[in-house]
Amino acid sequence: AQTVTQSQPEMSVQEAETVTLSCTYDTSENNYYLFWYKQPPSRQMILVIRQEAYKQQNATENRFSVNFQKAAKSFSLKISDSQLGDTAMYFCAFMKRGLNFGNEKLTFGTGTRLTIIP
């Protein structure tokens, strides 16, 4: 079974600053995907960024980037130039690669509540 650990229950940062959210995971799988999801007060889970385990290059999406360390089983999220709209719960999630690229369930961490201070 897979486990995902987010050790920072809450974080806050000044607007326009950079913040890094931590995530570690434990798995015996070699082929898998990692995700960061954002959940604002509206409750809607929004995909922020995804990373395939077989890719060495770290994924980036505009102001969001990850630091993926496969050997250390670490997958942190960096938010640059933080904005008020980034205030939300952030969940790290793991998905093993299914047979024939089949779908699999997500295993989530407990989340980090991020507050951007104006």
Place this chain on the structure above:
Amino acid sequence: GAGVSQSPSNKVTEKGKDVELRCDPISGHTALYWYRQSLGQGLEFLIYFQGNSAPDKSGLPSDRFSAERTGGSVSTLTIQRTQQEDSAVYLCASSLTGVKHEQYFGPGTRLTVT
């Protein structure tokens, strides 16, 4: 296009009653997932559909929980004889089968059992 929709948005029910929660996935998405989000347990997987069949229902917490999907589209999660510990937000997600594996979530149904 339209995203994943869920109904009702909120549901309050008395202990012992049955409830049905509905999920409309994104058109064309073959995979559909149900998750539960509660204060004590965090985000938990419940069941996964590929088309109309459920290859993984390992997360259903008891036989009071069941789900079905018809026409490869709409899914209904049914909780029988609700208990207070069933109070949670029930989230539905859908995805295409293939290499991207990105799950798109609905807004959830908040269930409160009194």
